[in-house]
Amino acid sequence: xxxxxxxxxxxxxxxxxxxxxxxxxxxxxxxxxxxxxxxxxxxxxxxxxxxxxxxxxxxxxxxxxxxxxxxxxxxxxxxxxxxxxxxxxxxxxxxxxxxxxxxxxxxxxxxxxxxxxxxxxxxxxxxxxxxxxxxxxxxxxxxxxxxxxxxxxxxxxxxxxxxxxxxxxxxxxxxxxxxxxxxxxxxxxxxxxxxxxxxxxxxxxxxxxxxxxxxxxxxxxxxxxxxxxxxxxxxxxxxxxxxxxxxxxxxxxxxxxxxxxxxxxxxxxxxxxxxxxxxxxxxxxxxxxxxxxxxxxxxxxxxxxxxxxxxxxxxxxxxxxxxxxxxxxxxxxxxxxxxxxxxxxxxxxx
Ligand code: ATP
Numbered sequence: 001x002x003x004x005x006x007x008x009x010x011x012x013x014x015x016x017x018x019x020x021x022x023x024x025x026x027x028x029x030x031x032x033x034x035x036x037x038x039x040x041x042x043x044x045x046x047x048x049x050x051x052x053x054x055x056x057x058x059x060x061x062x063x064x065x066x067x068x069x070x071x072x073x074x075x076x077x078x079x080x081x082x083x084x085x086x087x088x089x090x091x092x093x094x095x096x097x098x099x100x101x102x103x104x105x106x107x108x109x110x111x112x113x114x115x116x117x118x119x120x121x122x123x124x125x126x127x128x129x130x131x132x133x134x135x136x137x138x139x140x141x142x143x144x145x146x147x148x149x150x151x152x153x154x155x156x157x158x159x160x161x162x163x164x165x166x167x168x169x170x171x172x173x174x175x176x177x178x179x180x181x182x183x184x185x186x187x188x189x190x191x192x193x194x195x196x197x198x199x200x201x202x203x204x205x206x207x208x209x210x211x212x213x214x215x216x217x218x219x220x221x222x223x224x225x226x227x228x229x230x231x232x233x234x235x236x237x238x239x240x241x242x243x244x245x246x247x248x249x250x251x252x253x254x255x256x257x258x259x260x261x262x263x264x265x266x267x268x269x270x271x272x273x274x275x276x277x278x279x280x281x282x283x284x285x286x287x288x289x290x291x292x293x294x295x296x297x298x299x300x301x302x303x304x305x306x307x308x309x310x311x312x313x314x315x316x317x318x319x320x321x322x323x324x325x326x327x328x329x330x331x332x333x334x335x336x337x338x339x340x341x342x343x344x345x346x347x348x349x350x
Contacts, residue, residue, distance in 0.1 A: 003067045006031050006157055006189035007052060012061035014047050021047040023213035024061070029206060032187040034180065036200035039210035040236070045193045046161060048210070052191065053082045053159050066156055081155035083146050083163055089134040095121065096130040099148045120148040123182070140171045144178070151186065158183075160192040164199060176202055197237050201225065209233055231331050241299040241321075242331070243273065249331045256327040257301040259289060259311075259319050272322045273299065277315050291319055 002008070007029040014022040022044040029035050037045045050056040052063055054075035062071050070078045089098050096117050097104075103113035121127045124144040134142055143163065150158060163179070164172045180203055183190045194200055200207050201221045208218040217229045228234040231242045234251040241252050275291035278298075287308040290300045299321055313319055 002064075004031060005029055005064070006033065006066055007035075007191070008062075008064040009048075009052075010062040010064065012048070012051060012063060013059045014044070014051060014056060015059045020213055022051070025210075025213075025215045027208060027215060027218060029189055029191070031189065032183075033189050033205045034183050034203050035189065035191045035206045035208060036204035037191065037193045037208050037210060038195070038197065038200045038236075039216075041195070043210040044213045045210055049082075049159050049161055049191060049193050052078075052157070053080050054078050055082070079156040080159055081150040081153055081157075082159040082161070083150040084161055089142060089145060089149070091134055094131050094133060095126065095137070095145050098134065098145055099152055101149065102153055116152060117148070120152045121145075123151070123185075124148045124178070139167055140175055143167065143175060147179075147182070151182070155188065157189045157191060160190060162193055162195070164194070164196075172199075179203065201237075209236060211236075227329060229332055234331060239302065241297075243297060243299070243328075244295070245328075247330060250328045251331055252323050252328050253302075254288070254300045255286070255302040257299070257321050257323045258303060258307070259301055259313065260322050270322060270324050271328065272320050273297070274318070274320050275299065277313050277317045277319050279315060280313065289313060289319070291321055293321070 005028045007027070009025055009027045011024045011026055012022060013020070013024050025048065037048060039045055047056060051058050054070065054073060058071055062069050064070065065079055075082075090101065093101070096114060099120055100113040100117035103116060108116075118127065118130065121130055124147050126141065126144050126148065129137065129141060129145075134145065137145065143166075160179075164175055167175055176199060179190065179192070192203060204221050206218060207221045207224050209216050209224065211232055217224055217233050224233065225237060228237060228240065228251055231249045231251075234240040234242050239254045241254055241257065243250050243252065273293045273295070275293040277289060278292050279288075279290040281288040281290075282305070283302075285305055286302045287305055288300050288302050289308070290298065293299055301321055
């Protein structure tokens with residue numbers, strides 16, 4: 001039994017009639033990892049999460065949790081807990097009773113389950129709200145109660161389906177920090193499905209990008225950002241330009257590009273493309289300038305605001321995108337495989 005991994009997916013496939021929702025995916029998630037499943041709508045993220053939880057049966061393949069094959073076990077016997085997007089709190093029960101509910105179902109005596117529930121309310125900083133009903137809480141507070149309720153069974157793996165999507169942008173960042181803190185403190189694995197690249201970058205130790213039922217890249221976020229394996233990944237994670245070259249597609253980060261001529265600045269005689277400005281977006285410390293190149297590619301430069309306003313440009317202006325050869329990154333266009341031994345080692349060390 002290999003207990004270095006909290007979760008292992010071995011050639012897992014899910015079919016719904018003629019639809020192949022998940023196609024022979026393999027993945028190893030080391031112990032106590034914050035793993036984000038990311039990808040465009042319909043790529044198979046939720047199906048993967050639901051198969052790990054046991055809410056969907058696998059069509060083929062195996063799921064191991066902490067070395068044990070759980071493919072045929074019901075959800076309650078897997079050592080997982082799931083937190084749903086809607087939180088699904090019982091409206092007529094106090095926060096304390098909501099959190100204690102599953103212990104009640106297991107026949108734990110009232111005093112003990114309330115003590116445990118208080119402990120978990122404190123963990124999510126909601127100790128003062130024990131007697132309130134869910135309707136008397138804000139969205140962020142309800143979310144914390146739902147978290148406490150999922151964690152009270154001390155799962156080895158917590159599964160979160162778009163947990164931040166119902167929150168406003170400010171609260172989303174606050175709760176995101178909270179999730180990371182909890183995952184660290186409890187030292188368990190979180191598997192978090194999200195649409196948001198920013199969310200995945202901020203939270204994940206291991207970022208798993210899916211497309212069309214396949215895992216296209218699984219690696220720490222910085223590796224995915226710095227070394228996207230394919231044009232799809234480079235475009236999907238954003239802030240990259242995908243360009244054609246004689247050697248095949250290459251990516252260059254938008255923040256490593258600037259506007260100018262190949263003759264000036266530090267990139268003398270470096271690569272460049274000519275185009276026309278199509279949009280200018282102020283983003284605070286940076287300004288994003290989008291260009292349509294003469295070859296018909298959409299590219300952009302992320303320019304520090306001070307640099308931009310020294311020589312501003314507008315949609316319709318001709319412009320040249322300039323970068324340094326050493327910042328280009330060749331893209332293979334092929335799928336990657338699950339974590340290499342080296343990646344696994346690096347994650348376990350961290
Ligand atoms: P989203 O980000 O939109 O939630 P997702 O990546 O989570 O998408 P899934 O919900 O896993 O995607 O769906 C993967 C594929 O499986 C889609 O093509 C979807 O239509 C299909 N699918 C999901 N559930 C079912 C079902 N119960 N019956 C039939 N097809 C399904």
